[in-house]
Amino acid sequence: xxxxxxxxxxxxxxxxxxxxxxxxxxxxxxxxxxxxxxxxxxxxxxxxxxxxxxxxxxxxxxxxxxxxxxxxxxxxxxxxxxxxxxxxxxxxxxxxxxxxxxxxxxxxxxxxxxxx
Amino acid sequence: xxxxxxxxxxxxxxxxxxxxxxxxxxxxxxxxxxxxxxxxxxxxxxxxxxxxxxxxxxxxxxxxxxxxxxxxxxxxxxxxxxxxxxxxxxxxxxxxxxxxxxxxxxxxxxx
Numbered sequence: 001x002x003x004x005x006x007x008x009x010x011x012x013x014x015x016x017x018x019x020x021x022x023x024x025x026x027x028x029x030x031x032x033x034x035x036x037x038x039x040x041x042x043x044x045x046x047x048x049x050x051x052x053x054x055x056x057x058x059x060x061x062x063x064x065x066x067x068x069x070x071x072x073x074x075x076x077x078x079x080x081x082x083x084x085x086x087x088x089x090x091x092x093x094x095x096x097x098x099x100x101x102x103x104x105x106x107x108x109x110x111x112x113x114x115x116x
Numbered sequence: 117x118x119x120x121x122x123x124x125x126x127x128x129x130x131x132x133x134x135x136x137x138x139x140x141x142x143x144x145x146x147x148x149x150x151x152x153x154x155x156x157x158x159x160x161x162x163x164x165x166x167x168x169x170x171x172x173x174x175x176x177x178x179x180x181x182x183x184x185x186x187x188x189x190x191x192x193x194x195x196x197x198x199x200x201x202x203x204x205x206x207x208x209x210x211x212x213x214x215x216x217x218x219x220x221x222x223x224x225x226x227x
Contacts, residue, residue: 004159034214043203044160044217093159095214105215107159 002028004096006108013084013115021079021111023094029074030096034105035067038091050077084115119143120204125222128198134191136221138204141185148209149180151189152217153200160203160217163189167209194225 003026013019023033032051036044048069050056056069066088068080077096081088091112097105121139128134140149151163164171164178166187171178177190191198203220207213 032212032214036217043201043219044154046214046216049214091157095159097214103162103165103209107161109159110157112157 002026002096002098002106004094004106004108006092006094006111008111009109010112011114013113015085015115016083018080018082019084019113021081021092021094021113023077023079023096023108025075025096025098025106028096028098030077030098031074032097033071033077034095034097035069035077035079036093036095038093038110044093047079081113084113086115089113089115119206120218122202122204122218122221124219125224127224127226128191128194130196130225130227131193134194134198134223134225136189136191136202136204136223137186138189139186140204140206143184143206146208147206149178149184149187150205150207150215151176151178152203152205152215153198154203154220155197155200160215163202194223196225196227199223199225 005024007022035047038044047062048056048058050069050071052071052074058064071077093110094108148167150165152160154160164176166178180187201220201222203217
């Protein structure tokens, strides 16, 4: 099966700083990558969709200037949380897709962000 | 708008079958039913999917009613490691839309 990795798995940062999360498709080229956010005991909420080489499409209510997404290659997407605040503490999950089929969407293990 | 409805939580005794229901009364003819699960602090894991016929794989069985308005995921012999949130999702098999997750069912397998 296809493997998606995320780094770091956990990160703690101070309020006001920025933190970058990497998402890599290890054994396939991802035409599209997705970023989800999950608060405790809640479901996954789609934040944005990104295609390699183009600007990300953000879901309603997600601030594009706060959550910077870069998808510079077919195997790497990054999510940068800028000027993080405690309310940004969450579980961030990336997903990579190598085709258009629903089963072609693979999920990373997630990154736990804690902002103090 | 939610396209699926699932009970928020269920308990199951270890070794017994876990039957997780899902209502999808507005499903269209070419939409599939997908099941994923998420173990605590991990990414979602694909379980099974189907269109009309019942399906079985090494993880589970999927029973879809004849009118396709509901389905049941069956874990034949639940173990403690099956404790997770189970998501039922309906969508087209192909297309550009990402997987969208509802609230799911939190299954607790009890020893």
